[in-house]
Amino acid sequence: MVAPAEPLPTELSPKARRTRASLVDAATEVFAKQQYLGTNVADIVSRAGVSHGTFYTYFDxxxxxxxxxxxxxxxxxxxxxxxxxxxxxxxxxxxxxxxxxxxxxxxxxxxxxxxxxxxxxxxxxxxxxxxxxxxxxxxxxxxxxxxxxxxxxxxxxxxxxxxxxxxxxxxxxxxxxxxxxxxxxxxxxxxxxxxxxxxxxxxxxxxxxxxxxxxxxxxxxx
Known part of the structure; x- marks a missing residue:
């Protein structure tokens, strides 16, 4: 059985944690509205107001x-x-x-x-x-x-x-x-x-x- 997610790495600064959280919040809204197949990274970064580079700093x-x-x-x-x-x-x-x-x-x-x-x-x-x-x-x-x-x-x-x-x-x-x-x-x-x-x-x-x-x-x- 798969264990629940581990907490965020402690080396992330408060600002980095907020940025990562804002990406997750934006992704949650976009996925709910556009479904999985209708969503791409560009939609998420646009909703979060960050660059593609910022996205790939936190997610693959x-x-x-x-x-x-x-x-x-x-x-x-x-x-x-x-x-x-x-x-x-x-x-x-x-x-x-x-x-x-x-x-x-x-x-x-x-x-x-x-x-x-x-x-x-x-x-x-x-x-x-x-x-x-x-x-x-x-x-x-x-x-x-x-x-x-x-x-x-x-x-x-x-x-x-x-x-x-x-x-x-x-x-x-x-x-x-x-x-x-x-x-x-x-x-x-x-x-x-x-x-x-x-x-x-x-x-x-x-x-x-x-x-x-x-x-x-x-x-x-x-």
């Missing part, structure tokens, strides 16, 4: 900076996951709910870019690796958490944690894709509720009917 190619764009997205997923309440602050069910909510919210905010990554991964080996890196960063943490829950006797222990993390992670990930990229009509709160209950019941977390009641939608006045 369009593929290289796209990988960084993808890994930056991975960092966003992991950052919000780090904000999930700990065991002393919330029940296991509440923590599963918070994790699913954070994933869907980040996906929702970056749906255009995620569409580019998803599509590119089907025909480009480098983009496929980038897609896996984004996914693995999230699934790896789920695997570690599930294994810990199993050791503590909180969830079923007759399933392999790695397989469970991949299966349930794929469920959430594909749901987000169908909703936010393909355009199926879903609503955030009901999506979070449904995915959380499926996670909980698959793992053996106590979540009987009525545990997470549906929120009734207010009827619009005519």
């Amino acid at each position: 190619s369009k593929e290289d900076i796209f990988r960084e764009v993808g890994l930056e997205m991975q960092r966003r997923f992991l950052a919000v996951r780090d904000e999930v309440p700990g065991p002393d602050e919330a029940t296991l069910l509440e923590r599963v709910e918070a994790t699913n909510r954070s994933y869907l919210c980040v996906y929702q905010k970056n749906a255009d870019l995620f569409a580019v990554i998803e599509q590119g991964a089907t025909f480009n080996e480098e983009l496929r690796k980038i897609r896996l890196e984004i996914r693995n960063g999230f699934v790896d943490r789920s695997e570690q958490a599930i294994a810990r829950f199993q050791r503590e006797g909180l969830v079923y222990d007759d399933l392999d944690a790695r397989y469970v993390a991949n299966a349930l992670g794929s469920m959430v990930d594909r749901f987000a894709y169908v909703w936010l990229v393909l355009g199926e009509e879903f609503e955030l709160e009901e999506a979070v509720r449904t995915l959380t209950l499926l996670w909980a019941r698959a793992l053996g977390v106590e979540a009987p009917p009525g545990t997470m009641p549906r929120k009734r939608k207010r009827r619009k006045r005519s």
Whole structure:
């Protein structure tokens, strides 16, 4: 499995770090708008307001900076996951709910870019690796958490944690894709509720009917 990206080299000066970050920000906007195949280095440097020489100081190619764009997205997923309440602050069910909510919210905010990554991964080996890196960063943490829950006797222990993390992670990930990229009509709160209950019941977390009641939608006045 591919490890998350390493931090920037410490020898970069603050100015160099800002320049590199501005290139990544510009690339993120251009890729989201023009798709992967429709983007070239000239588009990125024009959006960032720097020269080609500056671009090649930090990145080797369009593929290289796209990988960084993808890994930056991975960092966003992991950052919000780090904000999930700990065991002393919330029940296991509440923590599963918070994790699913954070994933869907980040996906929702970056749906255009995620569409580019998803599509590119089907025909480009480098983009496929980038897609896996984004996914693995999230699934790896789920695997570690599930294994810990199993050791503590909180969830079923007759399933392999790695397989469970991949299966349930794929469920959430594909749901987000169908909703936010393909355009199926879903609503955030009901999506979070449904995915959380499926996670909980698959793992053996106590979540009987009525545990997470549906929120009734207010009827619009005519």
